[in-house]
Amino acid sequence: MIRTTLGLIALFAMIAAACVAFGAYFSYVTLQNAHRSAIEARFSITAERIATTAQFAASLGIALPAQTTLSELVAREARLDPAVDSIDVLDDRGTVLFSSASARVGAPAGPLPHAVGRRIENDLAAAIGRVVVRYDPASMDAGARALADDLRTIAIPTLIGAALATIAIGILLAADLKRAARRAAEPExxxxxxxxxxxxxxxxxxxxxxxxxxxxxxxxxxxxx
Incomplete structure (x- = not known):
């Protein structure tokens, strides 16, 4: 009987610890996605500013390849945020027209694994180009590590506390059941x-x-x- 009781208490303690662990994991995934969305939203604002400038110039009749002032604009915007690797302005075929990294001018955009973009449209809402902001994935990794450390600091003591609380409650209940069984065996x-x-x-x-x-x-x- 004692062995069975101790086994059940240990089982419930492991279930409580597992619930805390799963909760911490799902919280980490949720916060990581929110962190990624927040960082990409910041870069999207930069792309939006540049695209708005290019669209305004296009509405005045200046073709996108002729907007040479965009070269200085993208360089200035890239310097404002150290997490930005480069900012490119592409034409409708995906060729880099202007870039904060001058070596990329004239080259195709290529794969964009860590980037956010914004379409550049003319007055008829047709795409005439695109602004692409490439960012350093290390900024994402640093945030993910910080979140993991914070959650670990909170989750591990909570997990241990949940297991110990379950064990303590199980022992108290087992003691009450033992006293009740003893009283049941003594009719007086x-x-x-x-x-x-x-x-x-x-x-x-x-x-x-x-x-x-x-x-x-x-x-x-x-x-x-």
């Missing part, structure tokens, strides 16, 4: 109604054992006493 500690019922049952059992029918009057008198 039963409530009066329970003792009366036991006496009546014993009287009936004794009458049956002697081979005679139980005396209703005696049974009633015993129950009344």
């Amino acid at each position: 500690k039963w409530p009066p109604a329970a003792r009366t019922a036991l006496a009546a049952a014993q009287s009936v059992h004794a009458s049956v054992t002697r081979g005679g029918a139980p005396d209703p009057a005696a049974t009633t008198e015993t129950a009344r006493s």
